[in-house]
């Protein structure tokens with residue numbers, strides 16, 4: 001990773017993987033999308049293990065009470081869901097001693113990840129939300145002009161979060177890159193929407209942009225922050241793993257606005273000092289831009305957003321990606337809509353199914369448990385999540401009625 005070609009190597013592998021996938025679900029030449037990948041590094045060998053494209057979310061009125069629709073189809077989010085499916089496959093293989101990645105420890109009833117293995121994140125645009133807010137400049141070198149007005153408050157912040165105030169970006173001159181993600185409605189901290197740097201505040205949790213029916217999905221910057229502290233595996237999989245799985249590097253493609261400083265600020269610095277109960281804890285991340293790599297379907301004024309998403313993960317049985325439109329599997333007819341085969345593998349209900357299957361093999365049968373009961377049962381994870389949430393200041397409560405499915 002110390003080698004200077006590292007970001008270019010990562011970008012090349014990810015863009016190559018994307019090119020190798022079938023045409024279905026990819027943008028047309030006049031459309032744009034976001035591509036995200038998770039790369040596994042083992043003995044200096046890099047391999048894409050999860051990939052997704054997409055930049056859309058469904059409105060709150062279309063959310064499903066049985067977990068069969070994807071609310072959030074931003075590439076970053078479905079890529080991480082696809083990675084969870086990859087992990088489930090590897091855990092199943094570990095039970096049969098068929099993988100070098102993970103080992104099952106029967107005495108602990110837990111799985112242990114090979115310490116040599118690292119995971120990296122690649123994406124073609126800065127994550128929406130807080131990380132997307134940074135000064136515009138020709139070379140995107142923002143080190144000197146980037147100052148916070150409330151640095152004293154920041155110092156205090158690690159002692160008492162409640163004393164922190166909304167923060168403005170202060171720059172010598174010029175404008176800032178904006179995000180369509182909005183501050184939470186019931187948060188007293190709101191964007192002033194003034195000129196230049198007075199448009200946004202930084203450091204607050206945001207919901208994703210959406211037209212018409214508003215989305216309840218949290219911005220990618222906020223979700224990635226959660227992964228940086230609690231791991232990529234999420235609550236359910238934390239039950240089986242000896243330690244959470246953290247990212248090591250974050251690589252953004254070239255030819256798009258980029259700022260290391262805003263990534264560091266959004267994913268780590270806004271949290272301040274935090275004590276999580278082991279095995280959870282902050283694991284710092286290295287940020288890179290692959291300056292020589294470009295993405296054909298990069299966002300541009302003369303392009304429309306691609307309505308579909310593709311999702312793929314490394315899987316022994318099938319290498320075929322799935323295609324989603326409006327959170328549902330492409331091509332599913334009304335008649336087949338309720339069938340299990342009509343669901344996307346990355347939807348909540350399918351992931352819950354994978355969890356229960358593995359739970360039965362390792363522990364006990366929990367078939368009757370709801371999604372919400374399974375989640376609440378992960379006490380260590382929930383406790384640490386509570387601590388992290390208190391640092392984020394605000395995080396919308398989930399609608400429990402949408403989490404009761406079994």
Ligand SMILES: [Zn+2]
Pocket residue numbers: 074076127128219220221
């Ligand atoms: Zn996003």
